[in-house]
Every structure is written in C-alpha cells, then in structure tokens.
Amino acid sequence: MTSVTSLTDQVHQHLATALTATLPEADADPLLRRSDRADFQANGILALAKKAKANPRDLATQVVANVVTGDVIKDIEVSGPGFLNVTITDRAITRNLAERYADDTDRLGVPLAEHPGTTVIDYAQPNVAKEMHVGHLRSAVIGDALVQLLEFTGESVVRRHHIGDWGTQFGMLIQYLDEHPGELDHADAEISGEEAMSNLDRLYKAARKLFDSDEEFKTRARRRVVDLQAGEPQTLAAWQKFVDESKIYFFSVFEKLDMEIRDADIVGESGYNDMLDETCRLLEESGVATISNGALCVFFDEIKGPDGNPTPLIVRKSDGGYGYAATDLSAIRDRVFNLKATNLLYVVDVRQSLHFKMVFETAKRAGWLNDDVTAYQLAFGTILGKDGKPFKTREGVSVKLEDLLDEAVQRATAVVRDKAGKVGLTEQEIVDNGRDVGIGAVKYADLSTSAVRDYKFDLDQMVSLSGDTSVYLQYAYARIQSILRKAGEARPSARPELELAPAERALGLHLDQFSEVVAEAAKEYAPHKLTAYLYQLASTLTTFYDQCHVLSPDNAPEVVENRLFLVDLTARTLQRGMALLGIRTPDKL
C-alpha cells in the first residue's frame, strides 16, 4: 500500500519548518486552509505575532524568507494583516495525483488512521414480527456507510443488529401459534420476504384480536411469557419460528437496499438474556441502582417527568420482568468486556435519545464506560413527506419500506430509459441501472444531509439529473467512462512536466483532498461531509469539461494523456467515495 502525503500536509510541513526557523521556541500551527485567492492561505501568524508581541506583517515577511520554494511551493506572499497566500507548483500537483493513481490497492493513497480502535456499530435493528419503517431505513443506510467509512480508515468494526426479538408480545404470538399449529410451516418451499411479512402480519392481527377479546387466551398468553423467559424448549422453538420468518423478510429488504447484512451480526435483545440477572446484581451492589416501589431503578438529578418528580431508568420492573434498558446495559457489558470495544456507536432515532442518555450515564457510573471506552448515539432525525409532515401515505398509514424502494427504482428506471437510446443500453442494462440509480438516490438523499436533521423524502428531487443528487454523480462517473472508451489508442498518463490550466489545477487540488475528507467524515461520524465533497468534485469536473477538452484533435498527445489521467483519477475517486456510501456507479448510463 502506498500512502500519499497530501499537498495540504506537504505545504503544512514547509510552513511549520519556516515558522520554527523564524521563532525557534514557538510551536505554532500555520492554520492552513484552501483558499480562492491562492491555492492555500495560512492564518496562523496572527496569533503567533500576538504571543511574541511582534508586528504580524513583519513576522510574516520573515517567515516567507525562510520558506523553501521551488519544488512544492511556487509562490508565497504576505497579504492583509499577516496572512500567507501560498501557490503550489503544477508539477507538485500532478506528481501527487500520479502517486494516488499508482496505488493499486484501491485506496487512492489514503493513509490509515494512526491509532485505530475497535468500534461496535449498532445499526439496522428492526423488530421481529413487525414491518420495517422508514426509521429503520435511515439506521441501515447511515450505519452501513459508517461501517464502510470506518473500516476504510483501518478501524476494527464489529457490526451489531440489535433487533427487537424479545418481550411480552411474544407470549401472545407463541400461544396463538401453539393453538393454530402449522401456520408458519413451509419447510420445503422458499418464500419471499413479502410472503413472510404477510404471514407474520396475519398472525399478529389474529393473535391480537383474540388477546383483546378472550380473557382466557390472555391468561394463557401471559403464562407463555413466563415460559419463554424460563427458556422452556417448546416455547423457544415457537419463538424461533417467528424470528426465522422475520429474518426472511429483513434480508429481502436489505437485499433490495443492496446492503450486506450478515446473520452472525444479528444479535438481538434475546442475545443478552443470560446477562440480565448479573447486570442487575452489579448495578444494585455498586449502589448505582436502587429499589423503588419494587422496581430496580437508576435516578438522575436532571431528568424529571412533567410532574417534577425524577424519572428513573427502570432496569427491572416490579414484577421481575426486564425491559429495553436491562438489555442495552447488558449489551454494553458484552461489547466492552467481550468484544473489547473502544467506541460504541448507536445509529438510532433521535426519539430514543433520553433512553440512551440514561443508559450511557448508568454505564458510566458503573465504570463500564469511561475515558477509554466511550459511547455515542448518532441520533438521526425523522423522514418527512413532501408536505413536511412525518412520512405517511395519502390514507394516513405509514409507508411500507419496500413500496417506497420499489417506487424509487421505478422512477429511476424511467429516467435511465429516457436516455438509454443515446448510450445504447440493453434492456438488462436499463433494469440494472434503474436499480442502482433508484437505490442510490434513496441512500444519497439520506446521507447528504446531516443525520440529525429531518429531511423530506421527495422522489422527484431525488432522481433529478441536476443538483445535489446521486444520479448527477453517477452520470459524472459514466461520462468519464465513455470518454475513456472513446480515447482509442490514447492512454491515461500523468505528465508532471505540463503546465496546468486553472480548471485542471482546481480539479487536481480537489482530488488531493479526498483523504482528508474521508478521515474527517469517519472521525466525526459524518457521511454528509463525504457526499458534499463528491458533489463538489462532480461540479468541478463539469467546469473542467467546459474549459478543457479532453479528446480534442487540437490537443498535443501528452495533453490528451494527462487529461485522461485526470478524469480517470476523478472517476476512481467518485467510485471509491460512492462505494463508501453504499452507492454503485454503473459504467454506462
């Protein structure tokens, strides 16, 4: 693997050296950033001058005198009150990009993080025997992007799908199945996700009806919960049927989402059963939790209910039952002590923030979380309909996830078909691209706004060819592939001896920033920073096309080669970045 030092880092090093030469005892950051005036601007002199009680412009002038120019830095000058404007050589740009291009590990020279840790990511966690909703979509899409991003930086990632597969509602379902055997038996025939969900839905409704109307059934159902918790084999076997049927459905949705979810990573609430007693014992013995009205509770000074009384986290109910909190606290112990995690990340709806706040605080008091092991909820906002209200169908019921995905694919296919003639797509390619564009559109819309914000689910906007959409990026990628196909004999090849046009420099400088953006997006759990970068990359490419023709017969052969190299690296960067977001880039579109 070749790890390439970015241009920003190279300039930074040059300036830091010059700063030390000017003021040996100062340990100052040149505060470098990209700039419109020059390639980079450094603002760090101002603070340094203040500290040294020197005139900032004078100090800046001295630093400039100490900067080595020629190879990387072409020009450096003082501007304003003491800023430094830095222009770098065309040669340094091309040479840097050529190193990225030569990296054959598909990393584009992006270095690994210096101190990677182990992050457990809790995402894509639907509930057994229930339909998935748009909230589950967000968790899956954001979580999957974070898995890819963090793994790309070298982090060890453990995926956990904390599905809702336990609780009192299963007593009712199991009892019903027991009294109506065979309802979930289809051992020989493979069934679709849709069929599985409709089976579960039918059973759920029937069981509910009986539960609400028949007191004796209710009693039998309640007894069944006790059997389930005691691990009675027949009851467990029936429970397993519900889990298996649900998984058929989950996997069909994840597949539609073009997302790899592994069975081994599905560790639902039931997976922590054996730990619940001990979790409670540890909390009680350490005094973190206390018995209040028969329930085991943790209290927080600042968390109060509407009546002004403190709202506790209930770890064990007064009837001895365990809930969501006990499971999550046990999961923390498992993740910290067995999986040896250094970071716990939860991609969960903002509406569960209070729960996580209390759970994390409890775990801290118990010493399970501390400065070395931290937990964070990436609390995402709600998906809204076009009208700005929570997403519902016209009839007011919540939208089925698959319907929504199908519609996205349909719309996208229409868009692809529209242009198919020009590119010469086969029917199969239209279908495949329609899927990649439609699913990409849904993911991109989700990832291109900061996760904490609500966003409007607007399919028209999502599959639009212009603007900040995945289709726009996918077209940018496909257009480059088409140019590369048309190039004939000419091959992409870096030519560091060539002078670059302004649009070539702009593209090159932006390409160089990929590694910094990836590192930042991973560190801050902010995939939207990567989407913003990629969108800007595609826009910079559009400007480049306007100003620089790649295959023009007027170009000298080496100019053609260098431009092919630039666009090919752009395509690879687009593809790599999109892949980190879980979005495909078809070759022909």
Ligand code: ARG
């Ligand atoms: N199954 C839950 C839901 O649908 C989400 C689980 C989130 N993860 C967790 N560790 N509590 O709301």
